Amino acid sequence: MTSLGFEATGAALDAIEAHVPQLVADRVASRLAAKDATLWGPDAVAEASIRLGWTDPTRASRALVGPILALRDELRAEGVDRVVLAGMGGSSLAPEVIAATADVELVVLDSTDPEMVGNALGDRLSSSVLVVSSKSGSTVETDSQRRVFEQAFSDAGVDPATRIVVVTDPGSPMEEQARAAGYRAVFTGDPQVGGRFSALTAFGLVPSGLAGVDIEELLDDAEETAEFLSEDDEDNIALCLGAALAGTRPLRDKLVFVDEGSGIVGFADWAEQLIAESTGKLGTGILPVVVEPGDPETLWDADDTLLVRLVGEAAGEDDDATAVGPLNQLAVSGSLGGQLLLWEWATAVAGRLLGINPFDQPDVEAAKTAARGLLDSTPEPVPATLVDGDVELRATKGLLEGVSTLDGALEALLAALPKNGYLSVQAYLDRLGYAPLQGIRPELAAASGRPVTFGWGPRFLHSTGQYHKGGPAIGAYLQITGDTAADLSIPGRPFTFGELIAAQAAGDAQVLAGLSRPVLRLHLVDREAGLRQLREAVRRLGSPPARGIG
Incomplete structure (x- = not known):
């Protein structure tokens, strides 16, 4: 028998109490199980009507x-x-x-x-x-x-x-x-x-x-879970989780995911795509921020963040969600099949509360189109605004004004963050070979006082990339690319892998700049030396109090 555990405190609990009774009255769970495409409003009906097969996971599988x-x-x-x-x-x-x-x-x-x-x-x-x-x-x-x-x-x-x-x-x-x-x-x-x-x-x-x-x-596991997710009941965990994700007022739109022994490896990375790409549109959305235990975001209680703890035993039995970290948090547990289905259902419920269509991704194509255009036209590379050691720096207009070093560029990018903003680090490098680079994420969070996401390019373009462009305009973006002596040709294509990933990075930066998002682009002329230089520059950043903490 599958087992799911759930507990909420603070603003998350308030959201559940405010919204779940209406979700039950509207029969959202049973209508979702019946594949009712009208749940997200008339504008979503056409897409939703061909996107609800996941509610019955074993039918075709x-x-x-x-x-x-x-x-x-x-x-x-x-x-x-x-x-x-x-x-x-x-x-x-x-x-x-x-x-x-x-x-x-x-x-x-x-x-x-x-x-x-x-x-x-x-x-x-x-x-x-x-x-x-x-x-x-x-x-x-x-x-x-x-x-x-x-x-x-x-x-x-x-x-x-x-x-x-x-x-x-x-x-x-x-x-x-x-x-x-x-x-x-x-x-x-x-x-x-x-x-x-x-x-x-x-x-x-x-x-x-x-x-x-x-x-x-x-x-x-998933089949057993599906049976009770379809019930119109105030104890339905999918309704409660969906309400907690999207029903806080004001919206706590940064979900800080921390795994505390859930036993599910990398689950937050999967949930990141599901939630960000489903909700980040029409100027709203929910941004997952995947962190490790003890990282800065797990200790803050900013008024726009909600801590999501993935725990290993049923929340509410041996786990006290109020014992660790901020007041405003969720604790969720369960086996893999049940959790996969639970978060899919909760994301669909969250879409209804946000007033968006959770099944489209209208802004993902923009970066693809820009990359294709760069590959087809092969324009001359944009000259670096400045060079510091092994790092070439480029940025959106005005960001590097008066800046002469990598340290200064990083400080300028952090200064561009609004009080309710987030920083997105986007590394277009081998995510296995350069995995330690992710260590700059908590350091940048401490230095900026704001949540920081870390994505490997181009995979994040199929994930948080939708939120970056379609969600609220509160992000700043740090893009990292690098030269390589190990380029590979692509049979039957007029470009190499190195040229493809460079076009994908440049295309995404182009789209973000067109939306007036601040983007700092760091190109490592020598990958190893450039990464050492970047890590040292990040360590030299100051650590102000976290902005937005209430």
Whole structure:
């Protein structure tokens, strides 16, 4: 039996008491279970009517279990036991959490950084299978990864068709291409489910199952949870969580996620995409801020933050949510399948309270369009405004006025933060090879006194990227890119991985600048030396009191 625990205090509890009775009266839970597309208003009906398949997670997914496990056994009998997943956003984040929680190896390739792609290619290629996962099949990152792996398999004397598995929507261009190419297997997902709600569909199950996860148990867990999430009852945790996320007044729009032994590895990274991309539009939204225990944000009680503690035992039994940290917080516990479904339901409820359509992502395409334009036109690089050691600096107009050093540039960016703002660090580098860079996140939070998010590019473009452009205009952005001597060509494309990731970074910065968001761009002429220089500059920043604390 699945078990979910939940406790709320302060403003979160007030929001639950204010909104849940009306949500029950409006029969939101049962209408959501019945796939009622009118729950989010007339403007959302067209999109919602084709995006509610996730409310019944086992309807289409049970039939996938047998074929997935059969394919896994076939591959292992052939000595193929390393699964590489080429996917972005909803196609990669859920499988990464599912596999990591089950402690099985799944190589998630959700980057166009040539060093990360090269490392994935260079490790045990002879025993690898590539899962290419994309709903549309047109995602440039995923297509590029497929091309380079296909070439690598051929060069190694391995028939690529025997080592490529595709997960896509039925009728997509990728399905047609994959079947024509004779790839090992083609799995189609539920077209009635959007990418970020697809954790319990083919997009979450195929790579996880091939890697060795007990996906039948995962579905059992979710199925048991679904039974009580559909009840119109004031004790319905999905209604309570949705109300706490979106019903505080004024809105506490920064959710500080901290894992305190939930047993679910990386869950906050998955929830970050689900919540930010679903709610960040029309000038409003909720921004998850993923932190570690003891980080600055866990100690603040700013009037725009809400602490979300992911705990390992049922909240309210052996856990006192008021004993640690701010007054205004949530404590949530539960098994993986139940938690995945709970947060999907709660996000849909939050969308209703915010008055937005949680199923579209109107601003994501802007950065893609800008990147494509830069790749097609290949303009001359924008000259650096200044160079400090191994770091070239560029910025939006006026940000670097009077600045002559990296230290001064960082100080200027923090000074551009409004009282209710946030800083977003965006690193277009190998997220595995340069993982320690994330250590600057809490240091910048301490120095700015405001919440700081950290995203690896380009994967965050399929996640928080929607919030950055469609949410409230209160962010400042620190972009980090770097030269590399390990660039890779992309078969059949006129650009390399290095050129692709550079265009993605420049395109996103261009869109943010066009929206009058302050952006500081740091380009590391030498990655290692530049990163050392950046870390030292961050450490020299002062530590003012946290702004906005009430």
